[in-house]
Amino acid sequence: MVVPKGQPEVRIAGSKLPVIPLPTNCPGCGVGLEIEELKKRNYVCECGHHFRLGADAWIALIADQSSWQERWEDIRSHDLLNWKVPKPYQAEIDRLMDEGLNEAVRTGTCKLNGRPIWLAAFDFRFVGGTLSIVAGERLARGMEAAAASGIPYVLVSASGGARMQEGVLALMQMAKVNAALGRLHAAGVPYFSVLTDPTFGGTAASLALLADINIAEPNAAIGFTGARVIKQATYADLPDGFQTAEFQLAHGQVDLVVPRTELRRLLAHLLEMYP
Amino acid sequence: MTRHGRKPDETTLSVWQVIELARHQDRPYALDYIRRMAPDFIELHGDRLSGDDPALVGGIGTWHGRTTMFLGHQKGRSLKERVARNWGMMHPEGYRKAIRLAHQAAKFRFPIVSLIDTPGAYPGAGAEERGIAAAIAEAVMEWFRIPVPIVAAVIGEGGSGGALGMGVADRVIMLENSIYSVASPEAAASIVWRDNARKVEAAEQLQLTSRDLLAMGVVEEVVTEPEGSARADYDAVAVALDEAMHRHMQALLVQPTDELLQHRYERFRYIDSLVHAEPEFGPKV
Numbered sequence: 001m002v003v004p005k006g007q008p009e010v011r012i013a014g015s016k017l018p019v020i021p022l023p024t025n026c027p028g029c030g031v032g033l034e035i036e037e038l039k040k041r042n043y044v045c046e047c048g049h050h051f052r053l054g055a056d057a058w059i060a061l062i063a064d065q066s067s068w069q070e071r072w073e074d075i076r077s078h079d080l081l082n083w084k085v086p087k088p089y090q091a092e093i094d095r096l097m098d099e100g101l102n103e104a105v106r107t108g109t110c111k112l113n114g115r116p117i118w119l120a121a122f123d124f125r126f127v128g129g130t131l132s133i134v135a136g137e138r139l140a141r142g143m144e145a146a147a148a149s150g151i152p153y154v155l156v157s158a159s160g161g162a163r164m165q166e167g168v169l170a171l172m173q174m175a176k177v178n179a180a181l182g183r184l185h186a187a188g189v190p191y192f193s194v195l196t197d198p199t200f201g202g203t204a205a206s207l208a209l210l211a212d213i214n215i216a217e218p219n220a221a222i223g224f225t226g227a228r229v230i231k232q233a234t235y236a237d238l239p240d241g242f243q244t245a246e247f248q249l250a251h252g253q254v255d256l257v258v259p260r261t262e263l264r265r266l267l268a269h270l271l272e273m274y275p
Numbered sequence: 276m277t278r279h280g281r282k283p284d285e286t287t288l289s290v291w292q293v294i295e296l297a298r299h300q301d302r303p304y305a306l307d308y309i310r311r312m313a314p315d316f317i318e319l320h321g322d323r324l325s326g327d328d329p330a331l332v333g334g335i336g337t338w339h340g341r342t343t344m345f346l347g348h349q350k351g352r353s354l355k356e357r358v359a360r361n362w363g364m365m366h367p368e369g370y371r372k373a374i375r376l377a378h379q380a381a382k383f384r385f386p387i388v389s390l391i392d393t394p395g396a397y398p399g400a401g402a403e404e405r406g407i408a409a410a411i412a413e414a415v416m417e418w419f420r421i422p423v424p425i426v427a428a429v430i431g432e433g434g435s436g437g438a439l440g441m442g443v444a445d446r447v448i449m450l451e452n453s454i455y456s457v458a459s460p461e462a463a464a465s466i467v468w469r470d471n472a473r474k475v476e477a478a479e480q481l482q483l484t485s486r487d488l489l490a491m492g493v494v495e496e497v498v499t500e501p502e503g504s505a506r507a508d509y510d511a512v513a514v515a516l517d518e519a520m521h522r523h524m525q526a527l528l529v530q531p532t533d534e535l536l537q538h539r540y541e542r543f544r545y546i547d548s549l550v551h552a553e554p555e556f557g558p559k560v
Contacts, residue, residue, distance in 0.1 A: 083480050086468055133547050140544060162436075164463045167482050168493055171457040174436060175443050175543040178416040183540075185416075202457075204408035205396075205436045210416060224408035224436070225398035229465065233398045243403060253406050 022051065042260045050217050050260055052197055055106040055123035058156045062119055062264060063110035070108040072141060077103060077134045081167050089165040092127065101126045104159065105135035107142040109151070113268035118146040121156040122203070130163035131202050136173030139207065143180035147187040152271060156194045157208040161201015174206035181207050190274040192267060195222050195245070195254065213270065214254040215263070216245035222253070288452075290478050294460065296452040297431050298394075301506040303513070304363075305332060305347025305390040308430065311513040312388075312520075313338045316345060321372060325405075328369030330361045330393070331441070333376045335385065339521055344380035346373050346441060347390035350431070363432075364397040367410035370440050374414055377421045386524055389427040389441050394459050396437030411440040418443035419539060424527035426520050429453045429485075429494070430505075435462070445539050446523040448496040449485040450516065452504050455493070456483035492549045495523065 025032055028049025038044075042061055043051040053061070059068055076097075079090035104127060107120040120142055122129040139155075146153040162170040184191055193211030195204075197220035205224055208214075216222060223243035230236060241247050245257045258266055288296070296302070309316050313336025321327040333346045348365070351357035380387050396407055418425065427444035433455030442455075449455060457463070460478035461471040468477070482488075485497040498512075498519045505512040527535060 081480060081482050085476055085480070137547075160466070162457050164457060164467050164477075164481070167457050167480075167491075168455055168488060169491060169547050171435065171439055172493060172543065172546045174412075174439055175415055176546060178412065179419050179540050179543050182416045182419045202436050205411040205440075206415060207412070209406075209409040210412050223403050224396065224411070225403065229462070230398050230400060230403070232465075232471075234400070236400050238400055242400065251404055251406065253409055 042263075044260050048218060048259070050197065050219065052124055052158060054101070054125050055121040055156075058121040059106065059108075059110070059119065061260075062112060062121075062154065062156070062267065064112060064114065067111040068108060068119075069110065070106060071145075072107065072138050073102055075103075075134050075137060077132055077166075079165070080133075080169070081165065083165045092165075096126050103134045103138070104129045104132055104163070105138050107138045112154070112264070112271060115268070115271040116151050117271065118142050118151055118153045119156075120154070122158045124158040124160075124198075127163055127165070129157075129159035129203070130161060130170070131159060131173045131177075131206070132163040132166050132170055133173060135163075136170075136176050139173075139177045140180040143177070143184045146189050147180075147184045150187065150189055150275075152190040152192065152274065153184060154192050154194070154267065155207060155211070156196060157199045157203055158196045159199055159201070159203035159208075161203055161205075171202065174202045177207050178210070181210060185210075185212075188275070190270070192270060194263065195248075196220050198222070198226075200224065200226055209253060212274070213256065215256045215258050215266070216248060216254045217263075218245055218257055218259055220245045222248050290484060291475050293452050293484050294454055294478055296504045296506075297454045299504070299506055300352055302431055303505050303509045304352070305349050305392055305430065307509055308390060308513050308516060309334075309336065309345045309347060309388075311510065312336070312517050313343065313345065319376060321375075322368045323375055324368070324371055326366075326368040328361075328366050328372055329359055330363050330365045330397070331369035331373060333372055338388070339524075342383070342385050344376055344385045344387045345390075346376065346387065347430075348393040348438075348441065350392060361397060363393045364395060365393065365437055365440070366397050366402050367405045367407045370410040370414040373441060374417050377418070381421050381423050384423055386423055386528065387421070387425040387444075388520060388524075389425060389444060391427060391429045391433050391438050391441055391455075392431035392453075393434050393437050393441075394432050395434035395462070396440070411436050414440045415443055419536065419543075422532045422536060424524060424530070424535060425539075426523045426527070428498075428516060428520060429455050430516070432459075434459050443539070443543065445527050445535060445542065446496075447494045448498060448519055448523065449488060449494050450498050450505060450512065451485050451500040453485055454483040455485075455488050456481050493546060 029047035083089035316336035318334040350363035351360040425444035460474040464473040464477040465471040
């Protein structure tokens with residue numbers, strides 16, 4: 001099957017950020033990075049190291065050219081708990097918005113190889129990709145729309161979990177999103193989840209692992225509690241490869257571990273096979 | 276606040292003092308309430324897959340004349356008991372046991388009572404290996420499909436996803452000196468400052484007291500505790516909790532099932548609606 005490439009880039013007007021911040025050398029193999037070469041390989045080094053992507057890069061990678069229609073990009077976070085230390089939350093989200101990011105989840109419709117899909121992508125650059133009220137609202141609305149229209153739902157996750165600065169209401173997003181997800185499943189709509197580095201906490205313990213097909217990127221860290229906290233709490237020696245994508249495959253939590261260079265083709269194929 | 280008992284004094288306790296009360300080892304635990312609410316309680320064990328999680332007790336008892344499914348996090352009081360109960364921190368088997376018992380309750384139309392008292396799900400390697408994230412996620416999604424009324428109460432600590440995994444209910448209430456938070460203050464400090472010694476500062480920002488949650492619209496009611504907190508009078512606080520939970524349950528028992536499930540959906544789907552009311556949140560679809 002020939003699957004055309006996605007669009008080159010989806011940028012927010014006025015964005016000052018690079019698509020992804022890149023080091024000068026690959027952390028996997030130490031080789032100096034050729035940005036244009038890396039871009040052609042969807043930001044995967046020849047050694048297999050997968051660089052983290054922002055939501056805009058994921059949308060560009062998955063959506064057919066000119067097919068992306070973003071939804072609910074106007075809903076905004078604000079500082080409901082009056083969170084002041086160590087960083088005032090309102091100033092933090094204002095700064096990130098000013099840099100061209102738009103919350104920890106962006107969502108909308110697009111086509112993948114001509115098939116319409118709902119797409120939601122986490123952005124780890126926005127407060128660690130944390131599940132917030134705005135993120136939860138965009139996810140739940142998209143799932144409800146997908147359930148109503150029967151259009152398959154594709155998620156790309158990269159998240160530290162629920163957002164501390166929104167308190168218990170951030171925790172409640174797990175229930176809000178899973179309520180909508182239950183209706184998506186009940187409506188018989190396919191749901192494919194792409195788990196990228198890192199996917200943890202309330203995001204892993206809500207929507208990210210409940211897809212019809214869970215697809216993880218090679219070596220992505222996926223789990224509930226991070227390794228640092230587990231070591232602090234239990235003084236355990238954790239084995240090599242703990243909480244990697246391959247570990248989760250061995251423990252029955254993901255269906256497939258797929259390199260990013262093959263992802264678009266795989267998703268296109270799955271969309272042919274599922275209703 | 277509820278009408279019975281004394282009015283809570285808003286100025287007497289700091290946030291950290293409330294947390295210490297919520298965690299106090301003499302505070303009544305789930306079984307202290309369940310045995311008072313349903314003296315004929317029979318504990319049922321196991322997830323029918325691989326194990327039994329002693330951090331979560333489940334079983335049936337007669338409550339106001341009706342067989343009821345009770346679920347509750349159980350902390351231990353002595354060191355030995357704490358180790359056996361794993362400090363009320365559930366493993367994946369606990370969430371799977373809870374859902375197994377919820378399905379049984381659905382089969383026989385038993386209402387469900389859930390008592391929440393956990394620092395969080397167990398942060399250990401074994402829990403990760405056996406899929407703690409997916410176990411919580413499955414439970415949270417499944418609770419929305421359980422076609423019988425569910426009333427939950429936070430009786431001590433409501434910590435993070437470990438608590439929410441037992442907290443999807445038609446009504447959620449709290450005891451006055453209990454807390455419910457996105458993460459324990461220690462974990463929040465560790466995430467935000469990378470230093471869990473900043474727990475008091477984290478706690479003061481998290482808005483995790485019963486009063487905060489009532490104001491945010493996350494819980495329906497706060498049950499007042501006796502003078503000297505719940506540990507001063509187990510019987511009195513059990514009576515007050517029983518009365519509040521039963522009052523909510525009676526209202527739910529007369530609802531048709533589809534309406535019950537639709538309301539449960541809306542309860543969580545729009546749980547942040549007090550916040551959304553802002554114009555910049557935009558219209559709902």
